[in-house]
Amino acid sequence: MKRRFMPAAAVLAVGLSFSVVGCTTVGEAAPSASGAASSSAPAGDKDKVMVTVVKAQTIPWFQRMAEGVKSFAERTGIDARQEGADDVAPEKQVKIIEDLIAQHPTAITVVPNSPEAVESALAKAREQGIIVVSHEATGMKNVDIDIEAFDNAAYGSDIMKNLGECMGGKGKYVQFVGGLTAKTHMEWVGAAYDYQTKNLPDMKRVETPIESTDNQETAYQRAREILAKYPDIAGFEGSAGNDVPGIARAVKEAGLQDKICVMGTSIPSVASQYLEDGSIDKIFFWDPALAGEAQLQIAKILSEGGKITAGTDLGIEGYNNLQPMAGQTNVFVGTAQVAADKESAKNYKF
Numbered sequence: 323m324k325r326r327f328m329p330a331a332a333v334l335a336v337g338l339s340f341s342v343v344g345c346t347t348v349g350e351a352a353p354s355a356s357g358a359a360s361s362s363a364p365a366g367d368k369d370k371v372m373v374t375v376v377k378a379q380t381i382p383w384f385q386r387m388a389e390g391v392k393s394f395a396e397r398t399g400i401d402a403r404q405e406g407a408d409d410v411a412p413e414k415q416v417k418i419i420e421d422l423i424a425q426h427p428t429a430i431t432v433v434p435n436s437p438e439a440v441e442s443a444l445a446k447a448r449e450q451g452i453i454v455v456s457h458e459a460t461g462m463k464n465v466d467i468d469i470e471a472f473d474n475a476a477y478g479s480d481i482m483k484n485l486g487e488c489m490g491g492k493g494k495y496v497q498f499v500g501g502l503t504a505k506t507h508m509e510w511v512g513a514a515y516d517y518q519t520k521n522l523p524d525m526k527r528v529e530t531p532i533e534s535t536d537n538q539e540t541a542y543q544r545a546r547e548i549l550a551k552y553p554d555i556a557g558f559e560g561s562a563g564n565d566v567p568g569i570a571r572a573v574k575e576a577g578l579q580d581k582i583c584v585m586g587t588s589i590p591s592v593a594s595q596y597l598e599d600g601s602i603d604k605i606f607f608w609d610p611a612l613a614g615e616a617q618l619q620i621a622k623i624l625s626e627g628g629k630i631t632a633g634t635d636l637g638i639e640g641y642n643n644l645q646p647m648a649g650q651t652n653v654f655v656g657t658a659q660v661a662a663d664k665e666s667a668k669n670y671k672f
Contacts, residue, residue, distance in 0.1 A: 371427040372402045372621050374614055375418050377435045377500075379406040381536060382592050383563035383610050384433070386672050390611030394618040400428075402618055410501065410536050412439035419443040429453035429621035431614075436503040437462050453624050455617045458506040460653050467620050467630050470647065471608035471640065471658040474506055478513030481585060481606055482522070484661065485514075485557050488583035488603050492524035493556030496548055498569065498586070500536035500562030507531075507561035510587075514559060528552055534565050541568025549576055560586030567592050570601035590667040597664040605667060608640065608658040616641045616656065630654055 374391050376384040388404045395402035405422070407414035412435045420443050422430055430447055434440045437459045444454050444464040456465040460474065485495065497514065499507035511531050518525050529548070534541040541564055548555055549572060558573070560566035566588040573582050579601040588605040596602040619636045623629075634644040640658025647653040662670065 367398055367400050367622070370400045370429075370622075370625060371425075372400055372429040372431065372618055373422055373427050374402070374404045374617060375415060375422070375430060375432045376404060376406040377415070377433055377536065378408060378410050379404070380408055381410075381563060383589060386589060387433075387610035387614035389672075390609075390614030391618065393611065394615045398622060400618075400622065404614070410435045412436040412503070416440055416443050419447065423447050423450060423452065426450060427452060428625055429455065429618075431455040431457070431617035431621055432459070432465075433457045434459050434462075434505075435501060437505050438503065453621050455621045455624075457613055457617050458504075460505060460509070460647065460650060462652075465652060466624055468650075468653045469613075469616055469620055469641070469644075470506075470653060470655045471613055473647070473655050474509040475513040477606065477659055478510035479517040480659075480661065481510065481559060482514035482517040484604055484606075485559055485583055485585050486518065486522045486525060488585065489525060489557045491522050494526050494528045494552055494554060495557030495559065495583075496529050496552075496555065497527065497531045497559045498534050498541060498544065498561060498565040499531045500534055500565070502531065502533055504536075504561070510561055511559065525557075528555070531561075534560075534562055534568065536562035536564050538564040538568040538571075541565045542571045545569040545572035546575075549573070549578070555582060557583040558586070560584070560588070563588050563592065566602055566605060567596055570596035574599065574601040589672055590662065590670045591672055594667060597667055600664075604661055604663050606659065606661050608660065609670075609672065611672065612638055612640055612658060 391402050391404045405418055415435050416439055423446055430452055441464050447454055448464055454465045456462050456468045459468050462468055497511040499511055532544050558569045560569055566586045570584050573579055573584055584602045585604045587607055589607050593602050593605045616636050616638050620630055632645055635642045641656040644654040647655050
């Protein structure tokens with residue numbers, strides 16, 4: 323039987339953690355996601371165009387990111403918008419990037435479905451002088467800077483520490499990822515698995531990572547299959563924003579919310595109903611709006627001839643003291659991760 327947590331949030335690092343949005347309209351008044359005060363944009367900024375390409379516009383996580391893109395546009399005067407396909411097919415994302423190259427924007431920021439799939443297109447963009455900034459894509463070669471909300475290995479380990487506590491340190495569990503090519507998802511579950519094998523020997527992962535395509539219905543169906551295959555399953559870990567609520571739905575329908583631990587990446591607005599009834603025990607996240615704004619702020623600095631170095635302050639919560647990632651030449655990390663349970667998740671309005 324799973325253990326219950328204290329109501330307070332377990333914040334894992336200092337810092338912050340819908341309607342479907344297509345190409346966002348610049349110029350409508352809205353508060354800045356970063357809380358930064360609006361200021362008159364330099365004349366040169368008004369001629370810049372920056373486009374954020376996300377995994378899919380239909381995913382609530384990226385609908386929230388669009389709010390940060392809009393906030394950045396209003397704060398800086400730069401023509402910034404968000405684009406994405408209707409699903410996470412890598413070839414659709416590549417096509418969007420290739421179409422953008424022909425328009426020659428100042429910068430393209432991207433959250434890739436498959437880093438390998440977009441490398442060639444991003445190389446073409448940089449050859450034409452387009453600034454490229456990525457997110458959730460450590461190890462990419464054809465980007466100027468990759469910005470991560472936190473250290474991926476630490477994030478994955480923290481999820482497993484919490485899952486292990488919930489499971490009492492024993493029992494069977496499975497891990498879900500949005501895609502086997504989703505680099506950060508694989509890093510999270512890899513670090514979690516490493517932590518489990520070293521520190522929680524009485525726990526057992528019974529399947530290799532299960533692919534959900536970041537689709538809540540798919541995650542639900544895969545979870546039902548796992549429940550049928552392993553009646554004694556004790557834990558689920560989700561990586562994509564749609565994994566955890568999809569899993570929770572299956573667990574709730576089976577009446578097992580008091581016996582099975584469900585944790586992973588999601589946002590409060592999506593997970594709230596399941597946190598409330600115990601189908602989800604804890605969620606881990608960062609604010610996608612702030613991540614979107616951070617990508618664009620980096621592109622702005624680079625477009626002005628600046629550099630990103632250790633200690634760079636983007637003026638965005640959780641991204642006030644960027645640090646280089648060990649072993650990488652173009653990756654910087656912030657301190658923007660959050661863990662929240664039923665009570666503390668209510669403090670976040672997205």
